Amino acid sequence: MGAQVKITAKQLSIGYQHSAGETIVASGLDCSLRGGEFVCLLGPNGAGKSTLIRTLAGMQKPLAGELRLSGKVMRDIAPRERARAVSVVLTEAMPSGMMDAYSLVSLGRHPYSGWFGGLTGQDRERIDWSIDAVGARPLANRQVSELSDGERQKISIARALAQEAKLMLLDEPTAFLDLPRRVELMSILRNLAHQENLALLLSTHDLDLALRFADRLWLMTPEGNLLEGAPEALALNGQFAEVFATENLDWDANSGSFLAHPVACLKVRLEGEGIERVWTQRALERLGFGISEDDGKAAFSLKVHKDVWEVERFGLIQNFENIESLIEWIRSVDWRE
């Protein structure tokens, strides 16, 4: 199938069938995934990200619409053939009792191995490659149950890679990882998509990382629509803000992040430059202050020098030698007066 592998969905309705009828999670979805592309799927909780991923993986029937894998209708593809084309990393914990990491990864070779699951040299080569690709070589002989969340997630991705599928769908793989581990994982995945020409779809709540790493974003709206585009385009045209903004939360297009609505409306006149200024501003914003250019409306003014923070309030000047003591002072003052 090679480079042409792609998933296309037209007017797709996703959701669940049960005896009482259907629960439609989202409908009218048009989307496609191509090789060499790292796509992040974003959306509020309950928008249907996991359902979409399972549907695209062929694990759940679409309620309506058309879903094709490289031109073939998804539900007509035999399980084994589908497994060679699509691999998944799911949110559910991979049960892992009494199994070493290598064995777990080797289960990814099932779509290729024979009746009894014996591994050929080629299989072992691909398993080794997968383990190296996620940087998990030191973990290979350890018991999966002894690994940390981050290590287990790597092994889980290596298992999917071993499947040698051109499409990989990952459901919140970064959910339980600390920030450095998330960044590491995102960059591993993006590089794999580009170097191996994989079509990689990853759902995440990590908007910041998605904006930094994704080639394209899919935004699922609470109403069950799908918006698609380059991260920067979605930020500029305001769609990003539309999907995520709530009563208490603002999308700040300048910094590319979310801010809670300021509690107080006090302003500070801030002078200074460099990294000290950046972090001072962040501290002020966190504490509920806006930044003002106008002397008259400011509660106090603050000059940031290299090693000293100079505060002027009611004509009195006070110096702080570090940001810690400045923050302590700001919190100790009753600003309501």
Place this chain on the structure above:
Amino acid sequence: MFLLSICLGSVNFSLSEVLQTLLGHGDANAVHRQIILDFRLPQVLTALLSGAALGTAGLLMQTVFRNPLADPFVLGVNSGASLGVAIVLLAIGPIGLSLTDGLAGSGQMLLIFASSGGAAVTLFIVLLLSRRVDIMSVLIIGLMISYTIGALVSILMFFSMAERLQSFINWSFGDYGNVSWSQMRYFAPAILGGIVLSSLFMKPLDALLLGDRYAESVGTRTKQVRFFVLLGASLLAGTVTGFCGPIGFLGIAAPHLSRYLFQTNNHQVLIPASILVGALLSVSADFVARGPGLDVVLPLNAITALIGAPVIIAALVKQGKMKRLF
């Protein structure tokens, strides 16, 4: 163990005597010959096959249900068998069949039919229902059917005479001594067939360890695999129960012991291991139950648990804690 078990019993033989007899050039006397070939050998062979069957079936059930407490009888085949036997011994029995008939010849064959039939009907019902629900519900349905059948058996027992009850209780103790050579022609192929059928599913069983969704994502047809594995396991358990009565404990002990010995969940290792461990436990239990040097035969089920439970406990204590299995 196999040979030891043939040698020793209520009459003891020397190893060379047994070997010569088995190899066909025995000059031993005819009575000894008959004891060795027609009683000991089939009994030990039955113990061996039953242990292998129950070990395998227990492993399959534990994997399919992803539950370390599952045993070969979770689908209720043993209670189905016990109902069949109860009907014959407690309900129909009083009409014509006497207790002594029940222990030999055609009476014995009738018991086998009754218990196999009971097991088969139960299995059929559970498998039929299992196609409509998820796997955890199958476990609970199996349990509920067991309780229901158990209740029916209790009612039958309540209305039975003490003498009849005793023969039913004897059946429920389990006994490897009931399979004659003519019955072995059905017993052995059924067990071997069941084991071969189960072995065919080593690879998808490994995939099932990952859970349904992952198993399906690597191309496993989970429903199909589960159906055949449940069928195979229940055939094994049902056959053993049919011929030997409800043999407890081996089915749950053998897979745990195998996992402990080999420290893996890989079915290419665990299936052969469970076969061997099950067979060994079973022959040992039978050996002890026959009480070498004594004139009594102890209830087999008591011995399997008496031997097996301490072994499992010792293994777990040594290991410190139960490793996550699924």
